[in-house]
Amino acid sequence: MSIQRVFLGWSQPALRTAAELIFARSSNPGFCDLSHVAAVFPGREAGRRFLVLLTDLADGRLVPPRILTQGQLPELLYPPQRPFASDLVQRMVWAQALKSVPEGDLRRIVSRPPATDDWQAWLRLGDLLRRQHAELAADRLDFADVAREGAFLDGFDETDRWTSLSRVQQQYWSLLDKLLLWDQQTARLVAIKNKECRTDLEIVTVGAIDLNRTTREMLDQVSDRVTALIEAPEDWADRYDAHGCLIAERWADLPVDIAPNQLLMVEDAGAQVEAVLETLSNLNGRYAVDEIAIGVPDPRLVPVLQRTLQAQQIPTHWPVDRLLSATAPFRLLEAIAEYIGDRRTEHFAALIRHPDVAAWLNRQSLPFDWLTRWDDFVCSHLPPRVGWFPEIEDDTTVALARRLVAAVHGLLAPFATVSLPLSRSSTPVRQVLLQVYGDRTLEVANPDDARLRESLKTVLAAFDAHQSLPPSLDLELSAVECLQLTLSSTGGELYRAADGPAIALSGWLEMPLDDAPVAIVTTFNENFVPSSVNHDLFLPNRLRSHLGIEDNARRYARDLHNLTCLLHSRQEVRLIVARRDALNEPLAPSRLLFATRPEQIPERVLQFYNRKDVKPRSGPVLGKSQFTIPRPRPLGEVRATFRVTEFRDYLASPYRYYLRHVLGLEVASDDLAELDGAAFGNLLHDVLKQFGQSELKDATSEAEIAAFLDEELSRSISINYGPDPLAAVLIQAEQARRRLAAFAGWQSRWRQQGWKIHTVERGNRAPIPFSLGKGQTVSLRGRIDRIDFNQSTGQWALFDYKTGDAGASPEKTHRYKDEWHDLQLPLYRHLAEQFGVTGDVRLGYIVLPRDVNCVEEKFADWSEEELETADDVAREVVRNILEERFWVELSEPSQSMTEFDCICQAGVFGQEAVV
Incomplete structure (x- = not known):
């Protein structure tokens, strides 16, 4: 008996029709028992929604069916005769198989085999073969089949390579056999060969239009228990095979009718989001949020869509809550592996910045500013690795760094073992995770806590699974290797149900079985819809087509089917085509747009490449930006002392002066790779x-x-x-x-001219009064790099060392168009009086620039009148500061204190003010 095919038509989304059909077949008055049914879907989200629809139809009085994805179906149909090898075990056995074949075979597979002891490289290569093996086995092929069938393909010159791969595959099967294990793909093929497939359940496939050959042959053995529900009308039956799957060649030339108002051509990712908002607005509230689905073929667009719609109070739901590799416990173990592997400072910095490690450190009796002080330590001493500390007395920053490192090393003590068997690697992992997370109270209803609980459970299960490793695979590894090996084999996604009614964000392949009457598809572009594989290292598209496995023709047919279903079964459809992606890379329109009447093809090409229709951006979605430059707050006390070096900052930007000198903001970073200019x-x-x-x-x-x-x-x-x-x-x-050597020559010549060093690095002995007039006085403070005196001429020289590459003159650094923008040297006159510096005083720099031939003194030639003007400017600056005049808008952007550019919105379109 053949599989029963049922065509659902296009009167409404297929999932609703399927739910109604199964409910009508199996319901009794007042009760619906579907425990004898196994419903099979392409993806898990369709199955979840199917259960919701059934529950609504049964008014809650439901014994639900078993819900499976296509990948889970085969194991329902046969009893495995042996335990399955885990993905990690398969990788390890493939690696062993590769290492065991003759070198000639190995070099035909890979021209440069890894070093014998580079087990990570062997595992990566083994994983590559594992994936090829799994894909081919899904269509009942092995490596020997490729070698044999490929020989009949014109231009195929890989027969020797696939023959060598076949020998590796034979060795892989032999090694698994010795371990009394099977891989899943082989178990399925044996079940087919031995006709072991059977079931007491009624199997209903819904929208399963692209089943692999292995699954189809397993279903053939239970065909009298199988019904295929197909999203198409009865008169399209000749486009589907006996299993309800697409016959690709019947779709190759099928036209699809897209109305002009269903197609939106936009410029880039931001314009796509605006097009979504515009489409939602044009619906005029006729649909509830859970009656709208947005297809997102490019997942990079998901966060932008979520943020934008959330800002408009529009709830959305993306089923993938988080990749396991992006969860806190996984990233913590990654950071630990990186650090203990080489003890590099940058890896230590990443580890202590992990939010959960930082929270743990906050409980270790360290000063509240431990991270800032660690950054100070790193910036001051740039240690390449953790463990060295300078011997500087009474340096609190160094002392804190020692305590911080000791605390972290105490946390990581369970990983201090030189090596341990992989089967025991869960012990140190569990100990460290317990230290970090053991004090956390997790709330069942809190989504963040639920994510943490699920990720901890998954990560620990991955390490615990090593306890069942066969002895021959229980490698003796370092802690780093244990962590790296396990994490590289552990992945997946964490899912989250919607909190309430929301717009569904779905991948392109999930869209046909979403039951929302409104479908908006973004990134309707080539390589997204449809996707293509043309440069596969082992299985290029031409070979795929010859072998009858998934190729571009099947992908095209699948995506054309999906588009056709959307256009016929949805009340509203919008397809958004972008010219550039989220990274601003150019895109091509989907080839599905050209599956139309010949006269429409030039129109669509011109529409895509004609930018006359590009609308100017409407600006921020929320209208007025929610980000403003923080305004200065009133000061709690009156300043009485000013450093001579701070005046230039006020003259450059009063607001940035406020950030630096009033609030005391400064850059804190530990990612310096060299000495900065300072x-x-x-x-x-x-x-x-x-x-x-x-x-x-x-x-x-x-x-x-x-x-x-x-x-x-x-x-x-x-x-x-x-x-x-x-x-x-x-x-x-x-x-x-080199600069100091050049300075030595200059110093020698300078001394021979009669100049002697009077004092260096002298600061205030006492506050130096500076009159503002009208009886008001403030104090100046500062440190003069060097004061020289010439006994023969009676002259004084007040010097500032300048080590910048350019070696600029005092005039250039202090004045521009006869206006003062730095007052350091003129104010040195007042500081120097306490050291007995009077009379003929010269002000200047000793420059040590990149060009060592230009090491010299550079004096300013300012008149007394100009210096008095500088004093007046200083008085005006002090008065403005005392009067708290910090919010001063500038005529052009400031080029100084650029560390505050982000606060001041420098370079931001629509900048609130130039300050």
């Missing part, structure tokens, strides 16, 4: 300070000065950056060494 300058400053305080400060010998500076630089590098600095730091140290 750290490089500080390194040179420290060495020059030591020189200025040494007995050699009055030396005239260039060689002696250079030797001192060279030794001092090496000592500073060792103290601050350890015995094994980053390579970039070593390079920068050599750059600093």
